[in-house]
Amino acid sequence: MMRKLVAISRPEKENQVHGLKNILMRTEVSMILVIALLFMLATFGTKNFFTAYNLTNILKQCAIIGVISIAQTCIIITGGIDISCGAIVGISTLMVAMGQAKWGMGILPSMIIAVTVAVICGMFNAMLIHEFNVPAFVATLGSQTILRGLIKVISNGGTISGLKTEFSSFASSNLLFLPKLAIVWFVIAVLVFFLLKYFVFGRNLFVLGSGKEVARLNGISIRKTMYMAFAFAGLLYGIAGVMLAARINSAIPTAGEGYETNAIAASVLGGASLSGGTGSVFGTALGTVLIILIDNVGTQFGIHSFVMQVITGGVIVVAIVADQLKKRKAG
């Protein structure tokens, strides 16, 4: 074996996190503080915030956006972006409703159809991006438009109702005081956390996001990783679509519209960089909570929803600017 060599070079500058100031600089910590602050403010400032009904409601909203955001984070880690996530959720919602209400399917087959369609949509995105070299933003923008059109064609532009009661009751029931939807979110978050930490596939996402050439020259198949990443994201969107169908007990043509903004914002708030290579499940989960909470707290304080949109947008912009400043400081 090799012998240890004499150290000649200068010592490296320390770049580790030290002191209170730096702990506060960490994305997760600062987010937890903001969430706690908002929570306190709303609890003591309004009547209806700290009620079982409202808190359950927040958790249910978080659950669906949370699952989508985790999938979006995986895509952002590879250096991509997925504008079509809301539309894929929409088509999944439609499939599960059509399956049960129109095609006479059981609950499980209808769910399998919905998730399968969502996975295919993801693979389609991967194909556009990898085989035809279309930038992820453009490719998924295109497939979003196709899907939104398809949804209207299939549903005839109308609401599909008549879902099975056992199906929709899943969304309204609790397990140990927690909505079952939220539990699905937690389980998925833990699984993806392990996927990113323990699996070669997870590591490959980070390498790919650091640079395509880096990945290729280190023996990582870009094609395989891209298809797997988008198929996996599709799978999660599919599950989110099923959750959404259960929650609203129907499929409406606009289901999932605008979710892409929330999902991308949650990822970025949680520390994912749009240039790829960084992102975490925990951060994204916090980002999701923050976005839903801001909206809910605003409503509790009686701020008009138009104004709330401005505020939510502002928070996202501030988060992105802060991220850029931090990066510039790090060089």
Place this chain on the structure above:
Amino acid sequence: MTDEILLKIENIVKNYPGVQALKGISTTIKKGEVRALVGENGAGKSTLIKCIMGVETPTEGRVEICCDGIWKQAKNAIEAKKLGMHANYQHVNIAGGLSIAENYHLGRIPKTQMGLVDWDAMVKNSKKIIDKFHLNVDPKAVINSLPVALQAMITISKISVNENIRLVIFDEPTALLENDKVLILFDYIKELKNQGISVIYISHRLEEIMEICDSVTIMKDGAYVETKKVSEVDKDYLISKMVGRPMADIYSIKHRKPGEELLRVEGLCGKKFKNISFQLYAGEILGFFGLVGSGRSEVMRAVFGVDKITSGRIYIKGKPVQLNNPKTAMLKGIGFLTEDRRTDGLALIQTVELNTNMYSYDMISKGGIINLKKERKRAEEYKEKIGIKTPSIKQIVNNLSGGNQQKVVIAKLLCRDPDILIFDEPTVGVDVGAKEEIFKLIESLIQQGKGVIIISSYLPEALGLSDRMVVMAEGHMAEYFDSKRLKQMNEEDILRAASTIYNQEAL
């Protein structure tokens, strides 16, 4: 040369994350003086140039140029140009898709009375410059269609279109040039000098400095060593000051008798090279030398399966192999340290740990699940073994110095334990200390019976390390030196072989 001072460099310090590139450089340059700047790769010459030109902002200190009695400082490249400072950088930096005439007139294209581009005037002006530099080329020729040497000359001649020039910086201008072109360049430098324009001249070729420069500033590891009149120094003196020790020592690694054949390449052809054949044996270092653009890196990229080959065969340990992608090459036991570690060698924004392991995750995982304990252990082990200086294995690689980044790349390759190692410019941007450590590493690799290919554009390094050498020029194997012949060669012989001209049509 007058006694009037043109440029004052005062205590320039430049810090990058994890490394201090310049440690307080001070010197003054007189009007009409030709000043050489020498130092090893990574000594900080290019960084200093960038600070002078306003491309980089120094962390401390200032650079001032005297403009008609007033001292001024360039804050960016545009201001530098206005102050009459021009730099010819190491890499050809002209618009490749445009013609020579357009490049000469960029930013000041002559117009006809109708307000249209006045092509006639442009061609006529350009012809004057082309003739002045004896280039014998059509002004309308598109840059990318020209040989690299000619492109380099166009870049140099482009400086002469400017007015009110006060200072011209040449960063390795002759790396791409043949002898006759070098003489043209020298004539131009003499002309600048006679006009009272100062020149900063960077070159590894010390003979050139002896010939053309008035004075020389020596830099080492980002620090100022001294400035001397050229008449007071000789080559050996400069080398000893640049390296801080006799040059020969750093390359004196223990060689061994080569063993079995590990790699054989026969008649390899690709987009940028033709008919390349060579063998690599266990326990030897095969050098690949060529000027920039000679196709040496492209050959290795093809062997590693990065670029496609049009014909030819590759054998590993006597067996024919198809290397269609880097993954196959990796699994067949080839490790490739690429020319530019920042674009394709390292995942820069990831940790030392991930980078150390990323070339071999399949070896420490089962069913796609990584053994985190082994992952950490390997990173710690290699950090110790090859002396990667980092506060922890969780450090982001981008924050390490060039030398330590290069060590991470090597650690990454060694984790796979490949038999064939290809090092493309292993010491670029690596400081002297780390350089020596890397050479020691290569020594231990050949002692273990690995076959090592080293591509280097730095001749003393290529010559000092190699057992045998292939010299490439314009995509062809210009010369092959077996170990006996290589011992009799000096730098000039190799350089002559590397400057062979081929008929472009043949490629």
